[in-house]
Amino acid sequence: MRPIEETARIDSLDMIRGISLLGIFLINMMSFHSPFMYYNPYQWWSESGESSLYMFLDIFVQASFYPLFAMVFGYGLVIQRERSLERGVSFLPLGFRRLCVLLGFGIIHAFLIWSGDILINYALFGMILLVMLRWSGKILLILGIVLFFIPQLLISGLFLLSYFVEPNQMLYFTDMKAVENAVTAYSTGSFMDIFSQRYKDWFLVNGPMNLPFLLLSILPMMMIGAGASKLNMLQRARAMKRVWVAILIVTLTIGIGIKALPFLIEANYSFAIIQDLLGGPFLSVAYAAIIVLLSMNNVMNKILRPFAKAGKMSLTIYLSQSIIGTFIFYSYGLGLYGEVTLITGAWLVVGIFLIQVILAEIWLSRFQYGPMEKLWRTLTYGSTKRRLNNEQTK
Numbered sequence: 182m183r184p185i186e187e188t189a190r191i192d193s194l195d196m197i198r199g200i201s202l203l204g205i206f207l208i209n210m211m212s213f214h215s216p217f218m219y220y221n222p223y224q225w226w227s228e229s230g231e232s233s234l235y236m237f238l239d240i241f242v243q244a245s246f247y248p249l250f251a252m253v254f255g256y257g258l259v260i261q262r263e264r265s266l267e268r269g270v271s272f273l274p275l276g277f278r279r280l281c282v283l284l285g286f287g288i289i290h291a292f293l294i295w296s297g298d299i300l301i302n303y304a305l306f307g308m309i310l311l312v313m314l315r316w317s318g319k320i321l322l323i324l325g326i327v328l329f330f331i332p333q334l335l336i337s338g339l340f341l342l343s344y345f346v347e348p349n350q351m352l353y354f355t356d357m358k359a360v361e362n363a364v365t366a367y368s369t370g371s372f373m374d375i376f377s378q379r380y381k382d383w384f385l386v387n388g389p390m391n392l393p394f395l396l397l398s399i400l401p402m403m404m405i406g407a408g409a410s411k412l413n414m415l416q417r418a419r420a421m422k423r424v425w426v427a428i429l430i431v432t433l434t435i436g437i438g439i440k441a442l443p444f445l446i447e448a449n450y451s452f453a454i455i456q457d458l459l460g461g462p463f464l465s466v467a468y469a470a471i472i473v474l475l476s477m478n479n480v481m482n483k484i485l486r487p488f489a490k491a492g493k494m495s496l497t498i499y500l501s502q503s504i505i506g507t508f509i510f511y512s513y514g515l516g517l518y519g520e521v522t523l524i525t526g527a528w529l530v531v532g533i534f535l536i537q538v539i540l541a542e543i544w545l546s547r548f549q550y551g552p553m554e555k556l557w558r559t560l561t562y563g564s565t566k567r568r569l570n571n572e573q574t575k
Contacts, residue, residue, distance in 0.1 A: 191260075191415050191416065192476065192486070192489050193415050193472060193473050193476040194253060194256060194257065194415055194492070195488075195489035195490075195493050196472050196476055196485045196488045196492060197249065197253050197468075197469055197472050197473075197492065198250070198253050198489075198492030198493075198495045199488030199489055199490070199491035199492035199495070199538075200246075200468070200472060200485075200488050200492075201249045201250040201253065201492075202491055202492070202495060202498050202499060202534070203488075203534050204242050204245065204249070204468075205246045205247065205250065205299075205499070206502050206530050206534055207242050207527065207530050208238065208243055208246070209295075209502065209503075209506065210506065210526045210527065210529065210530050211238075211523070211526065212296075212297050213503075213506035213507065213509070213510050213526070214506075214509075214510045214517065214518060214519070214520075214521040214526050215518070215519055216359065216360045216363035216364060216519075218382060218385060218386070219355065219356045219359035219360045219363060220355040220356070220360055221353035221354060221355045222235055222239070222353075223353060223443065223448040224353070224355070225355065226523045230524055231522060231523045234527060235523060239443070239444075239456070240437065240440045240441055240444070241440070243440075243456075243457065243461065244457035244458075244462075245436075245460075245461045245462075245464040245465045246468075247299060247399075247461075248402045248461055248462040248465040249465035249466075249468055249469060250299070251303070251399050251403050251406065252402050252403065252405055252406030252409070252465065252466075252469065253406060254307065254406065255310060255402070255403035255405065255406030255407035255408075255409075255410065256406040256407065256410040256415070257410075258276065258310060258403075258407060258410075259314060259406075259407045259410035259411055260410060261276065261279075262276065272311075273312075275561070275562075276307075276311050276314075278561055279561040280304045280305075280307045280308050280311070281304070282557055282560045282561050283303065283304040283307070283557070284300070284301060284304035284305065286300050286500070286553075287299075287300030287301035287303070287304055288301060290500060292379065292383070293376075294503050294504060295379070295503040295506070295507055296379045296380070296382035296383040297382075297383075297386075297503075298383070298503075301387070302387070302395055302399055303399070303403075306395075306396060306399050306400045306403060307403065310400065310404065310407060313404065313407070314407060317411065318407075318408045318409070318410070318411025318412040319408065319412070320408070321404050321405075321407050321408030322409060322412065323408075324404060324408075325401045325405035325407075325408055326405060328397065328404065329397075329401035329402065329405070329462065332397040333397070333398070333458045333459050333462075336394070336454070336458060337454070337458055337459055340450075340451040340454045340455060341451060343451060344449065344451035344452070348449070351450045351451040352449050352450065353448065353450055353453070362378065363378055363382070363518075364518060364519040366378035367511050367512065368510075368512055368516050368517075368519055368520075369512050369516065370512055371512075375512065398458065398462075402462060402465075405466075418474075418476070419477060422474070422477070425470050425473050425474055426474065428466060428470045429467055429470035432466040432467040433463075433467035433470075433471075435460075435463045436460050436461075436462075436463030436464030436466075436467050437460075437464065438460075439456060439460030440456050440464060442455060442456055442460070443456055487538045487541075487542060488538070490538065490541045490542050490545055491534075491537060491538050493541070493550075493551065493554075494541045494544065494545070494553075495554075496551065496553040496554055496557060497541075497553040498537050498541065500553055501537065502534075502537075505533055509529070
């Protein structure tokens with residue numbers, strides 16, 4: 182058993198990964214430089230340029246790239262399973278070990294670097310997905326869509342009902358005490374102060390009360406990606422061009438319509454939740470369709486190819502974004518937390534990501550894998566390689 186060879190990779194899949202990294206970084210940057218979870222963003226960024234930028238990010242980026250990355254995660258897991266079965270190796274123990282290593286990375290990332298980690302959830306929910314991978318592509322796709330729609334529609338309906346019954350309870354508010362605590366801890370606090378605040382921020386999002394919501398928003402998207410992978414929807418993209426166009430038209434229209442609700446009706450908690458739960462995943466599917474269709478064009482394929490390079494080093498780039506972001510804004514670095522505008526933060530994302538893409542191009546011209554990808558593979562496949570070598574020696 183060994184990792185997927187370079188020639189076996191799917192370029193459009195890596196392009197989706199790379200573009201997802203940019204979208205995720207744009208949203209993460211707000212949490213890197215400000216207490217995003219504790220203030221009303223519709224009022225916090227009140228200047229004209231910043232409010233316009235936040236509206237763009239809220240509609241087109243927020244909650245649209247994590248689901249996309251989850252679908253890619255499921256798609257890639259199926260490819261790894263198929264490669265394993267082709268070589269006569271059971272994938273379940275290997276996949277479980279691979280996800281355990283990812284879980285370890287996530288724990289280190291969440292509690293020692295940045296609270297907004299996604300690796301822990303991807304690893305845990307990926308373990309559930311492992312036992313489903315024997316199902317057919319149609320079952321995975323249909324069940325994933327059902328598990329996504331029914332809970333999200335019910336939750337959205339409850340929030341919508343709450344808005345009509347008690348609209349004042351659904352108003353956004355800024356918790357100034359929490360804002361002050363976060364700014365103090367991250368900008369001037371000791372490492373232990375930062376650790377304590379980091380844990381509070383992580384628990385607020387990932388605590389037991391939110392775990393079912395995270396499960397029902399991430400796992401179904403992984404299942405949809407896995408189902409699409411079993412149906413070879415990327416490999417057969419040209420033959421399925423009409424299907425991809427139809428997917429784009431439907432999901433883009435619905436996604437933008439739902440994502441714009443806070444600006445079309447009222448910027449309150451109800452519409453913000455509905456916007457993220459329903460609008461984000463719709464728009465993520467639309468983005469996948471856009472990338473797949475663009476990659477069919479030779480000129481656009483060349484333009485998007487640098488994103489594919491970044492996608493091949495997705496773990497390295499994702500983790501390095503957190504390291505760079507926290508170093509710029511936390512007290513053990515430059516200590517600029519709470520001092521940066523939304524516009525400046527967005528330009529930082531563009532500059533840092535551009536450098537990351539260039540470095541990925543240079544690195545992959547000399548090495549087959551990124552540094553974290555190499556470590557992940559070594560920890561996952563190392564014991565298997567040693568066992569095979571021992572058997573061959575005997």
